[in-house]
Amino acid sequence: MGIWDSRTARALFTALVFAAILGIAFVSRKVIFLFVFVVLFAYLMEPIVSRVQRWFRGSRWKAVAATYIVFWAIVGGFLFTAGQRAVQEGQNAAQQLPELNKKLQSGDIASDIGNRVGFKEQTSAQLKQVLQKNRQRITDFSGAILRRVPAYLSNAGWMLLIPFLAMLVPQNKVRPVLQIVSAYQSGPRLKLWQSTLQQIDKMLGDYMWAQFLLSVIALVVFLTVFTFFHVPFAAFLAVVGSVLELIPIVGPLITAILVMGTVLASGFSHWIGMLIFLVAFRIVQDYINTPLLMKAELEMPPLAVIMAVLIGGELGGGLGMFVSIPAAAAIKIAWQNWRQSRSGSRTGAADGKDLSENQSIAA
DSSP: OOSOOHHHHHHHHHHHHHHHHHHHHHHTHHHHHHHHHHHHHHHHHHHHHHHHHHHTTTOHHHHHHHHHHHHHHHHHHHIIIIIHHHHHHHHHHHHHHHHHHHHHHHTHHHHHHHHHHTOOHHHHHHHHHHHHHTHHHHHHHHHHHHHHHHHHHHHHHHHTHHHHHHTTSOSSTTHHHHHHHHTTOOTHHHHHHHHHHHHHHHHHHHHHHHHHHHHHHHHHHHHHHHHHTTOTTHHHHHHHHHHHTTSTTHHHHHHHHHHHHHHHHHTOTTHHHHHHHHHHHHHHIIIIIHHHHSOGGGOOOHHHHHHHHHHHHHHHHHHHHHHHHHHHHHHHHHHHHHHHHHHHHHHHHHHHHHHHHHHHHHO
């Protein structure tokens, strides 16, 4: 036996190629997440573009231009009304963060909240003691959040490019992938790829529209309730809450913490009512609106959703969190189709074996 083994060499070469691809993907993960976000945004706009295309007698580029012009007009109108107010409130909140952080580290915020809410002196003192004992953890946690803010703000600049790049995405988004796959696969495997990609294509369209509608519902409800009850930074909290609605489980939890923290720190008198509202809205959103809007392909165990969101956040920040759910759903669809094809092939082979045995017995 020679020193050089061709099969081992091919396996090693394949492993090195995959490792190189994964390394390149990790280094350029922000660009990849941006590209995926562009495709997802195109899925969101596609039903509108297809409807407008009928008005222009099938002209694709006219329909795309008209749709995105109207989109930018709506975005501009929002920015000059509620958006401008939200930005101003966000700036005011940012100016108060250093003082709030000092009170949080010293524990004085416990006395302030206790006096406003009506806690007993003993309860306020115990809460202050807990905050003082965990001062270092609070400092590290708040510092980590503040360090991530510039990264998220830089992603906001990339977000402005998404609608422009989405205009270049073709109508049939799975055709390029199918053309590549058809060059290497044929027969049942090609049919499996076609079926899987078609299901993923439909799932992405349903997911984007469901998330968009859930976010709009959150924006309207939050803005109405917060403004009616004169919640501090109402427009800012409503906009942030509607954006965080795009991130399952983790996003609504952060929204609840931000709202209740703002309410308690500002001395809002109806904090119990606000807590009840947040719980009631979450129940309606999760158990009524989401099942009505989401399709069966997107149903996943809560633990799988949390793991996907955490992994996506670690890899790509806010964009990674949003992309993680459709990516996990696509993996689920591919896995289920592969298992069905395997079970079908095994069943067919067993049936063929039984048929041949019966024929031999009859002979």
